Amino acid sequence: MLQVNFLRQNREIAKQKLAIKHFGNPDLVDTAIEIDDERKQLQAAFDETQAKVNAASKEIGGLMAKGEQDKAAALKNEVADWKKQLDPLKIKMGEVETKLQNTLVQFPNLPHDLVPLGKTPEENVLVKEAGSKPNLHSGALPHWDLIKKYNLVDFETGAKITGSGFPLYIGKGAKFQRALVQYFLDFNIAAGYTEYIPPFMVNEASAFATGQLPDKEGQMYHATADNFYLIPTAEVPVTNIFRDVILKDSDLPIQMTAYSPCFRREAGSFGKEVRGLNRVHQFEKVEVIQLVHPDKSDEVLDEMVAHVEKLLISLGLPYRILRLCGGDMGFASAITYDFEVYSAAQAMWLEVSSVSNFQAYQTYRMKCRFKDAEGKTQFAHSLNGSSLALPRIFAAIVENYQTENGIALPEALQSYFGATHLV
RNA sequence: AGAGAGGUGUCCGAGUGGUUUAAGGAGCACGCUUGGAAAGCGUGUAUACGGCAACGUAUCGGGGGUUCGAAUCCCUUCCUCUCUGCCA
Structure with a gap:
């Protein structure tokens, strides 16, 4: 606000x-x-x-x-x-x-000076593209065929249990999810973040504080009997830890990471964009969140971008970093970098992380303040990013690492999964 | 889920309708004292809004009510603890 x-x-x-x-x-x-x-x-x-x-x-x-x-x-x-x-x-x-x-509450956050003009995703600015795209064998499959072939994820049964967009992970598919979560968390913790396991439902006050309410209630699942909302991202409960809190100057920066399932109703379109794991109602994500001194937030944003980049490099996926233009940015963000990985069999870039500086937009709304060196109360700046969202990473790894006989794994994941190959 | 007890400042804690302008204590900060420290003494120590300021207004878990006046009485809601029940 x-x-x-x-x-x-x-x-x-x-x-x-x-x-x-x-x-x-x-x-x-x-x-x-x-x-x-x-x-x-x-x-x-x-x-x-x-x-x-x-x-x-x-x-x-x-x-x-x-x-x-x-x-x-x-x-x-x-x-x-x-x-x-x-x-x-x-x-x-x-x-x-x-x-x-x-x-x-109707005003979006004001854009940072670095934000490019533009209205559509095509006008986002390519900051960097790196990593090499794999040369797949002939007959290489998109992930929705691979997961069926190797019985890693079953969408039909997920739909039977709940509805479309609620995937059922099976066997090695399930274990692979767990390995990814574990790897991402450890990676974040090693960089100084403290791990939290937050509640996966929040009350109205929390949903308001991070900006999901009042306008976006249609995007969240709502448990009406208790008036709780299923979280669309761990950002919501974790940022709210510091709602109505006055911190000390020396408490900053606060670095937090959390794994959570994420629930999103978002009625999507049809076709390739939403096929398979590209867009689902329930997915896993590991998030990083920081509360920092206002003078430091630009610098910290760059650090967070570098952090996510390092994580993607360790997975050996071709990636690119985009600076979002004014029209494509989120409501609460002052500046956002999107990370996309190249999914070879779909020949498509998939967004796997979004790293943003919200400046004081969220903290003002939730009254998260700190006493500065002079003893004056100021609003902290908040930032967050995904490190990383799992389904599309799952899709990209499965597609990019497929061979004629199975699916290999990036070296960084092998000890977490306990094998050199997924299948 | 049922019954009961609670929720007061950074913390502990007093306070059942009117100098409470929230006592007292602890902690913290600064000062005095000291060779140095401790002790002792003194001063200060919430947030928001309005105002150039003096100051004013609001806030005793949240919301509402009664009253000239509410931390105090009433209603409602959330949370914590104890007992009972149920449950992984």
Whole structure:
């Protein structure tokens, strides 16, 4: 969420930056400031009257103690008049505050200066492409055929148990998932991240804090009996560890990693894009999350990008890094790098990680602050990235490492899986 | 799931309608004292919003209510603990 005081002080800059994100209603900046002006006026009026009431009430207490009932009764009448003014003010103030809140949550985060202009994925900027694409044997198969051939994942039975997009991993397919999770977590821990296993359902307050609510409730599964939401990513519960917390300067940076299943309703399109493991309703992911000093977040973003890159290199997959353009970025992000791996048999790039700096957008919303060296309270910056999302890594490894007789494994995974070949 | 007891500041803890402007203690910070330290003494020590400021307003788990006045009374909700039940 953007701060109204920031909009007030940077009205034109904010409008220009919102345009980069293709925000349709720049005048909403002015609206927000007007609402805030009204809120200030109301509060001034309310505070003044309330102060009179408070003072009079104290006086009544004193009069009662002295037994001067008549004077006390007279004062009570006076207070009653003020209170009549107070009630509508209080109601109005509540309304205006809600209106301001509802307005502010509509603003996406402002893009970082490095964010390229553009509206569509085609306009994302290629930062780097590395690794060599494998030369597959003739008759090489896409992963949805390979997993059937080797009985690694069964979509039909998953659909029978739950519905489409809920894969059932079997035997070596299941073990491979477990090996990947373990490898990714160890890799993150070695880089200084602390592992968490968070709740996989969250309450409304948590879903609001990281920005899933109020607008995106349709994308989450909702357990209505208890009003809990199944998490779409570990980012939600893990970031919320620090909701309503004031940290010490010395606590930063906070580096966290977590494995979780992720649940996404997202009604997708049809065809190649969503075939097999390319897009599913339930998948596994290991996430890295940091809370850092605002001065450090640019630097930390680069470190996180380098971290994910190192992980991909260790898997021997051809990859590319894209800096997302304003139109393709997430709502809450100030700058995002996407990682894609090349899935050889599909001849397609698959997104496997998204690393973003949210700056103070999330932390303001969830009131995660720290006391700086001067003892002043500031909002921390939050960043996160996938390291990594499993299904597409699974797909890419299976496709890229296939041979005529089976599927090999990247060296880094062999000790985790306990064999040199998946099958 | 049922019954009961609780939730107060960084922490412990007092507080059952009115100088509570949340006592007292601990911790922490700074100062005095000291050769140095400890002890002792003094001062300070939440957050948000409004205001140039003085200061004002709100917050005693959350929300609502009663009252001139609520940490205190009422309703509601969340959480913790104890017992019972159920369960991997």
